[in-house]
Amino acid sequence: MTLLRKLTAQWLNAMCAFCALSGTSAAIAATADPDYPNKPIRLIVSYPAGGSVDVAARILQEPLTQGLGQSVVIENKGGAGGTIGTAQVAKAAPDGYTLLLTLSSHTINPAIYAQLPFDTEKDLDPVSMVASAPQVLVAHPSFKPSTVAELIAYAKAADKPVIYGSAGVGSPSHIAGELFKKLGQVQLTHAPYRGGGPATVDVLGGQIPLLWVSLPAVTQYIRNGKLKALAVSTKERTPVVPDVPSMPKPLTVSMWIPGMPCSRRLARRDQSSTKFRKCWQTPPAIKPYSRLSWPSAVAVGGTPQALEAVVKKEIPAWKTLAKEANIKIN
Template identity: 45%
Template sequence: MDLLRRTFLKLAGGVVAAPALTQPASADTYPARPVHIVAGFAAGGGVDITARLIGQWLSERLGQSFIVENRPGAGGNIGTEAVVHAAPDGYTLLLSTVPNAVNATLYDNLNFDFIRDIAPVGGIIRVPMVILLHPSVPAKTVPELIAYAKASPGKVNMASAGFGSAPHMAGELFNVMAGVKMVHVPYRGQGPALTDLLGGQVQVLFATTPGTSDYIATGKLRALAVTTASRIAMLPDLPPVGDFVPGYESSQWYGLGAPAKTSADIVATLNREINAAFADAKMKSRFADIGGEPLTGTPDEFGKFIAGETEKWGKVVKSTGMKPE
């Protein structure tokens, strides 16, 4: 069973209620009632798993239920808009992720401005990705993949976890920076994309690292490089793409946001507790189990990070002429 799926099953029943031994917050302190974390994607994926992990932690720390509410659709825009229009009282939060930064440019007629209308609370984790190839592809290094793709324009199919997803954008960034044109083939999640990569229906996948190590170790798939700026503990033998394509960096990331004008005190409380999770060995290990590396810091630092990601992916969207599907 896939690691994300196992983690989801463990968490599915555990986030709604805080532990019985935890005393509820008093009426004049935050939170005084259950808090909803809106996840703009379906249950069982990385957004949902991360929301449940941090929700369970916040429940234990703050003595109130943190309920994960899945509102999938329109690349995360439906869930995001629900939070934008919620009361700025700290009781409705957003699990923010890469598509939020992408959608700011990808969609022309959004009813909100993500940077203006969602207050950054704090980063949670970033998840590295790895370039995976079907063994039939005659490339064993990133330069060889670039040469192969240039020699076969429009014939190398690149799977993704969906249009505008982190794996899709990592692949498009590679196309732009390496000067190649691999053909995007979107799937409804990384699982189906991996299945077709294993079967040879597609040739390349920029995949988030959880659930890939067995395929790499057994030779069913060939790993070329990681998408982060430096090597990662999970796959220490793989070089970064940036060693061959200078300046390249991409990762999946997750954090919490709140409606604009949410009290700075509430934001500070949540930010403090998110950061505390990574001082706890058990929680740090649980995030590491899904490939997560800490993306902690202040709300301002997370806001600057989001602004940088929005600008970065906006350039990719414009340069490729991407349109919503």
């Protein structure tokens, strides 16, 4: 079994988790502020409106606002695989009032970008993993193949590579597409978008035939027949769309919500994490997750330390995978 297959069969089986991060400054003392928060919090979403990260942010906004007693203002800063929004948070004041909501592309980007305007581990502090969901391969209803086997046969017989969309270069959906190409031994042309929302609009309109995207972003379109789902990326079928088969080999890609500009102000980080986790484990937050059925991890609410361990594990693993799959951005 190749390294790619081993990775795919093991930890890629959980590849779609949201995470919260914040920014860093080693000089700041590690003291908690009993009045935190005492002003509105900016939640930077590193992908455009309409995609799964944005969906998660909108679900969390009201419970966080009510639980924290301060407004949570969402700002969508999509583009460049989440790096534009991430860079903005990394450069923000490390005071716990600017947070980042992003995908597991946070740990993918160091492996595929030749240079980033921030240090993924040094400039951002993990706050908590929030939720996860599988990727799904969907197509416009007019697209002939309706199963993975039919798609592979169709792509191999086609005169030119079939186009598939993703939420952007280095996004979990891009990685899922590239893994599919490798394991299916087919030629597909990648069409990166500035998020899952814009990509979904184009596949709905027939501008592109195929799309890898996180399930919550397209569940409604699968259910009403506006999109045809070929497979979910997990090993098992999901109860959200039980008629959609699972992939022959799991290709799930994580999405998480990292948190604030990395302050190394550990007391503030832990304080904010505790308050956030308490808010998003309340019924107003959990019920929408359950309704959308993000089955891998509904309202996870993990600790900063748990998320930090994930980051440290995934960065070197993605570098190995990116090298083998030849995924890079100059």
